[in-house]
Amino acid sequence: MSMSSSDIGITGVGVVSPAGWGFPAMLHCLNENKPIEKIVHKDKVSGRNFLRREVPAPNKTNSLFRNPRLRRTSPVSRYLAAAAFEALGEQRLEQIASNNLRIGIVVSSYTGCVNFSQRFYQEVLDDPLTASPIIFPETVFNAPSSHLSALIGSSEINYTLVGDESQFLSALEVGVNWILDDELDAVLVAAGEENNWLSSDALSIFKKTPVLGEGACALLLERCDNPMAKINLITDRLNYTSTTPRAKTLSAMRAQLPEGIISDVLFEGINEGSLWEDFAGKRLNVRDIMGEGFGVSVGWSCAAAAGLIGSGQFHSAIVSGSGMDQSCASLLIGS
Amino acid sequence: MLDGRRQRNRVVISGAGIITPLGYGWSKNSNGFRAGRNALSLVTLFDVSRQKAKVAGQVNLPESLPENRLTLRNKKRIDRAGAMLLLAGSEAFHASGWDFAKMDKLIPICLGTSAGSMELGEDYYRVAIEGTTRRQQAERISGYQTHRQGMQLCEAFGINASLTIISNACSSGANAIGHAFRLIQRGHARRAVAGGYDALCKMVFAGFDSLNALSTTSPRPFAADRDGLGLGEGAAIFCLERMDDALKRGAHIYAEIGGYAAATDRHHLTQPHPEGVSAYSTMNHSCIEACVNPADVAYLNSHGTGTPLNDSAEGRAICHWAGNAVQELRVSSTKGNIGHLLGGAGAVESAICLMAMEGRWIPPGVSVANPDPVCDFDLVQSPREVSSLPVTLTNSFGFGGSNASLVFKLATS
16 A cells, blocks of 8 residues: 655664664765775685675674673664664654653564575574574564664564565555554654675575665654654555566556656666666665675665655755565655 | 545355365364364375474375466465465365456455475485485476465466465465455455465474473373474364445354454563463454454364463463453363464464354363363363354464454354
């Protein structure tokens, strides 16, 4: 179902990316249009090399990471936690702590906690009797979102949605509807992915010499008169099927956007062919700068779009959320 | 633009399909649950010789899949979990009388799963780590993605759908039904398909075994000496639509979905709050939405895993929530009979509630000689017929503290 609204806006943004910890670091890199340096990483378990753009170590010890819930987690949970705290800010965290903000969480994920999943399964192959009970719970898709609820102190509804890049836009739609339906005051919509040779191996079947990216993004949605950016339209999420070619599905997605719409900036998706060849505004592609972030790539694009609109650089943006192999949707946001 | 804020449509289930270790189909399962049949057996799907636990609820898949539109090539790609999804879907769609060819709008399909097609992911990993061939790796990695199974369901039956895959561990199936319910109730959609599924796989079995969460004897929820759960597999799919639409077309209505609530237990990643505060919250709020009191709930299908921590926390929450009505409240856990279906549990247990309402019986759990003292409620352990079951409730609680409750009511216009 498509969603159109002028009531709900993005009021907070948090990002962890190969550009660094924090939204400004990513925005700076995008403005500079300079790709982050890629490195060859050797995986300890498989001994394989793969190309990646990695999240730098935090500059200083972040007290957030001393929380017991994050002690044994995979990287993606830490990325998500940092992004969520940045998006919420102190004021909202205090409101949640004092039960003055009903906030739900929707996390979208593509590859999940792949590092721990790989590690645990290898232990099972080696000998199931000695497989670690500490690692297994962290392999479950909703482990990161569960940690988020615990860390921010919210007992409200929490969904983990699994799907390709386009999933993030569906997650946004779920969040918007929860607020429109008056179920909640605010929703944190987040995505996170982590680098792993297995993801690189899988991607290399379909793409030559892939360069992975990793990190997280979190968007805070609320009813607000003066948000960073307003969510104007999320199109239907359409599936690529064996009977409907990708190009036709993408065209159908674009056809849902209002005819003659003028947007200042386009965040491009994956393998879109000539879909946007007539687009006259500025084009940005976060993947070129950050690497292939799977589910988080569209999240980064949405965050960047909100930031650029919020700072007055642009009035409106389209995020084309064409997923790798499942479905596509797009987002129209504006001032 | 649909404005859901002012809309509160009544939502009914007008199609249902199920496959569990008890068999394929509504009547086979209905007979099995009514009699309290036990379908756990020694695991034969994969090697468990180095595991502490040895039993699970395994599905005997039919030799062929129902007639569908998939090409031969795509049919060959269907894995175990995908097959169960297709089977349950086929029965539900047939029962609903829906003609997807005449539906021009996108139909939301909300599916809950925890492991999806982990079996293919495991295969992919083993081949990748060997590094000697990449043959069929593209099919494995594509098939591993849960969205692909949902897509197979759509393509098999010609559904123009918008897919949502909720992976909230063991409450996924209940969340998926609840999410679809909300979409219709609030006017975002007129109809939806919802359900849950999961297939047994080595990694998840070993995971629960590593946590000492699996029973090494026999799963016996709510027994004082319970020692863990048994895993299972299966699927249940439902067709949901607005009550007025269903009545207008003269559809068979299984039940009305009266209420849904979801909450997050922040106590621990794998352990519930000892008092079951979130469990209490979801039971309470789902009943408030359904406009029923605990005394109105004629049967409660508990999450009842059979682990020491779950059953005591849930038991306390049930007693707290039911209050003075607790002694009359009939409760059972069907997980001792078929195992814990993880992402499929909430959906299959919803189906059990509907079967019970339709047949006017209570599904017994496995008989326990010495129930946990927390069981102030009427723990149903043997087959029982009743005059009517106007309201039922099912609980689903998952890893990460994901809790959900659904209330079903006999439909009255």
